[in-house]
Amino acid sequence: MSGAGWAWLAVGLYVVLGFAIALAARRHVGVGMSEFFLADRRVGGFISALTYSATTYSAFMLVGLAGLSYTGGVGALGFELTYLGGLFLAVFFLPRFWYAGRRYGYITPMDLLTDRYQSRAVGAVAAVLSLVFLVPYAAAQLLGIGLLLNGLSQGGIPVLAGILVATLLAIAWSRIAGLRSVAWTDAFQALIMMLSASVLLVVIMAELGGFSAFLARFETEQAGLLTIPSGSGMWSIHMFLGLTLPWFFFCLSNPQVSQRFFIPKSVKAMKQMLGGFLVFGFIYTLIAVLWGLGARLLVPGLSNADMATPSLLAMPFIPKTLALLAMVGIMAAAVSTIDSILLTLSSVWARDIYRGVFKRGASEERELRMGQWVIPVMAVVALVFAWQVSSKSGIDFMIAPLSSAASAGLLMVVPSIFGAFYWRRATAAGAVSSIVSGAVLVLVLQVTGAKPLGWWPGVWGFVLCIVVFVVVSLATRAPVDKADEFLRYLKEKLSSGRFV
Amino acid sequence: MVSKSRIAWAWLALLVVVDLALPWGVIGTSPRFSGPFLFWVVWTLVAIASMFVLFLRWRE
Numbered sequence: 001m002s003g004a005g006w007a008w009l010a011v012g013l014y015v016v017l018g019f020a021i022a023l024a025a026r027r028h029v030g031v032g033m034s035e036f037f038l039a040d041r042r043v044g045g046f047i048s049a050l051t052y053s054a055t056t057y058s059a060f061m062l063v064g065l066a067g068l069s070y071t072g073g074v075g076a077l078g079f080e081l082t083y084l085g086g087l088f089l090a091v092f093f094l095p096r097f098w099y100a101g102r103r104y105g106y107i108t109p110m111d112l113l114t115d116r117y118q119s120r121a122v123g124a125v126a127a128v129l130s131l132v133f134l135v136p137y138a139a140a141q142l143l144g145i146g147l148l149l150n151g152l153s154q155g156g157i158p159v160l161a162g163i164l165v166a167t168l169l170a171i172a173w174s175r176i177a178g179l180r181s182v183a184w185t186d187a188f189q190a191l192i193m194m195l196s197a198s199v200l201l202v203v204i205m206a207e208l209g210g211f212s213a214f215l216a217r218f219e220t221e222q223a224g225l226l227t228i229p230s231g232s233g234m235w236s237i238h239m240f241l242g243l244t245l246p247w248f249f250f251c252l253s254n255p256q257v258s259q260r261f262f263i264p265k266s267v268k269a270m271k272q273m274l275g276g277f278l279v280f281g282f283i284y285t286l287i288a289v290l291w292g293l294g295a296r297l298l299v300p301g302l303s304n305a306d307m308a309t310p311s312l313l314a315m316p317f318i319p320k321t322l323a324l325l326a327m328v329g330i331m332a333a334a335v336s337t338i339d340s341i342l343l344t345l346s347s348v349w350a351r352d353i354y355r356g357v358f359k360r361g362a363s364e365e366r367e368l369r370m371g372q373w374v375i376p377v378m379a380v381v382a383l384v385f386a387w388q389v390s391s392k393s394g395i396d397f398m399i400a401p402l403s404s405a406a407s408a409g410l411l412m413v414v415p416s417i418f419g420a421f422y423w424r425r426a427t428a429a430g431a432v433s434s435i436v437s438g439a440v441l442v443l444v445l446q447v448t449g450a451k452p453l454g455w456w457p458g459v460w461g462f463v464l465c466i467v468v469f470v471v472v473s474l475a476t477r478a479p480v481d482k483a484d485e486f487l488r489y490l491k492e493k494l495s496s497g498r499f500v
Numbered sequence: 501m502v503s504k505s506r507i508a509w510a511w512l513a514l515l516v517v518v519d520l521a522l523p524w525g526v527i528g529t530s531p532r533f534s535g536p537f538l539f540w541v542v543w544t545l546v547a548i549a550s551m552f553v554l555f556l557r558w559r560e
Contacts (some may be wrong), residue, residue: 230529
């Protein structure tokens, strides 16, 4: 059988298994928005941890981050581990989201902002921000799958075919049973991701003569990549902060992630979710970076760094079965991220735009139908974007920078989230003006490619966003009755549960 | 008395400063795995351990 034939067979098995899990999840589905989009807030700690992990870690890791490590060396490790350190924010915000979500029945993070600021405009603007900036992020995942299948089949599977398969799977698995099918398939896929990546790392290190030999050889042949700002000078403080700042706040700024703060069934499940994710993330990050560094020794001279992992998996010393298992693991991770994004965007569309702006008296049933309808539309938009990007090359169109650029836009909602939980004087006008001004600045800088004084769009946007949020809030009237009630309730809950 | 929450925020701020200051100011030029690579691994383990200390106290 040809390389393409084996790859299609592996994809076929994965699809069948995924559908079996998704359909099994469907048997537990109830009715309503909370049920479809949050699994009725009754997800256990183990599944919560794995769906959080699979949603966060995707094609970006073993394709994008491995590619960034291949090109830039140790700075890529610092970038991704700084993101993981940013999970410290979840220690503060996870219980706050969770308690507020249960008391007020929030479906989306924007729903929370709408209620806290007593303004539908805040939720709608934050929703539009998500719709605009999550598309490139979803597209980066699709692109990862396309490149992976193309590389492993030695060109037998066109990039577009991989993108198309992933899009259809993401649509199907998010529609079958909402968060239940997404979370169940995520959990299974996260285990495959970790297992296959670990086994492959062992094989790669064995090919390099063992871990100690790898370290010694890398220090001899690629010493520059172990330094900051690296031999090529790639990791200037400007680039590091430009990529890392949006990533550091990822758990708050990305709604497909922060929406998961609503789903654990108990405080114990919350702890398991956070702890499980931290362990998973640390191990998986090291694996991805070591893949990239190993590829630098085994397949030097690649013109497109995002091909580092596909090239590595196609090498003769990798057993075909393991390569296909790894391919399925990466593909599953990417699909699990895309279907989570689609599910979140559909809930955002239904709750914060359709019901929040266009049809305020809409029934929950109609709201749910509108959310489900928008899933394929968003998927097609992401598909077109991914196809366009796949024909370009260069650092700006690598998967990691593309993902981080998307998060730079989403970062603009972070001051409003901080204000909602920590600042009684924060106002709707402050939130709306900061999100709009920051996002416009980020878009203009990204489109023009401008980096004033060397700083990246996300940095400038974030500074402007904070200043506008504070100044406008101080100049306008805050919804103090709501703020007092909201903050008092959380203070009571948090102090009784020993939260910080 | 300074609240636990403020201490936790201050600790996070310190971690961020160290995360940038050491690789770009002190150890960045070391061309070995015992340089920035080991630093970021240890930095992350310290951050994760800090998080565990805080969230393992949570109660229903």
